[in-house]
Amino acid sequence: MAESDGDACAHDVTFAGMCVQCHRIVSTAPDKAKAMQRPGFLTTAVDLQVSASLLSSLDADEQVRRASERKLVLVMDLDHTLVTADMRSMPSKMKIRKRPGVDDFLQVTRDTCEIYVYTQATGAYAQKVLEILDPDRRYFGDPPRIFHRENTPQGFKDLSQILPKDATSALIVDDREEVWPVVVRQSQLLKVVPYLPFEGDTRQHLDFEGKLTGATAADPSTASFPWSQSAGRLTQLSASRTGPCGREISN
Numbered sequence: 001m002a003e004s005d006g007d008a009c010a011h012d013v014t015f016a017g018m019c020v021q022c023h024r025i026v027s028t029a030p031d032k033a034k035a036m037q038r039p040g041f042l043t044t045a046v047d048l049q050v051s052a053s054l055l056s057s058l059d060a061d062e063q064v065r066r067a068s069e070r071k072l073v074l075v076m077d078l079d080h081t082l083v084t085a086d087m088r089s090m091p092s093k094m095k096i097r098k099r100p101g102v103d104d105f106l107q108v109t110r111d112t113c114e115i116y117v118y119t120q121a122t123g124a125y126a127q128k129v130l131e132i133l134d135p136d137r138r139y140f141g142d143p144p145r146i147f148h149r150e151n152t153p154q155g156f157k158d159l160s161q162i163l164p165k166d167a168t169s170a171l172i173v174d175d176r177e178e179v180w181p182v183v184v185r186q187s188q189l190l191k192v193v194p195y196l197p198f199e200g201d202t203r204q205h206l207d208f209e210g211k212l213t214g215a216t217a218a219d220p221s222t223a224s225f226p227w228s229q230s231a232g233r234l235t236q237l238s239a240s241r242t243g244p245c246g247r248e249i250s251n
């Protein structure tokens, strides 16, 4: 039976605003509600939140596990980075094209990285794309690690949605830098040339910084991206960032 007397309970896990142990409603205890966070490295469900102390403990365990498996956290954008959808096609029959070399890229990076998707598109669209990109769920986890429009806040993309304690060791691959906070752009983002296989894609009118340009057609030379270079750069970053506990950053 739910209680709502305004007192915060001492338990560590809530689901949909209710303590899973004593069933108190968290919204009646604003301080507790504010202190609760989603452990995004474990779940994409916004309803599942844990206390600061449990989050610290889970995070520490995860850091040890990742270090022992020698894995980095890699956050990938979807549109114009891994795939591009033809926006002129019907939503029910949307044409989606994989970036050339993307299968090899994912195959190589999964050995050294835990790969997350972070897109400003809808969750339904992202699920559909991953059914094409990762039908056997070998790269993005099972269930897939997808952060999208409905399970992240509006505004800048926010790495703390995935790693709420310390996101400084995560790497990002995205064709747009203006969607990330400045400090993240400078130190954690590998920006790629947007993949533009379809005519009339509005993305071709944005430059790297997201400003409108006079460009009217995609430069064919930017259609494919040298993923091997990207994988090499990831390896370099991986080597420079993996300290004794996998937490250190050398630059």
Ligand SMILES: [Zn+2]
Residues within 6 Å of the ligand: 009, 010, 011, 019, 020, 021, 022, 023, 024
């Ligand atoms: Zn409780």
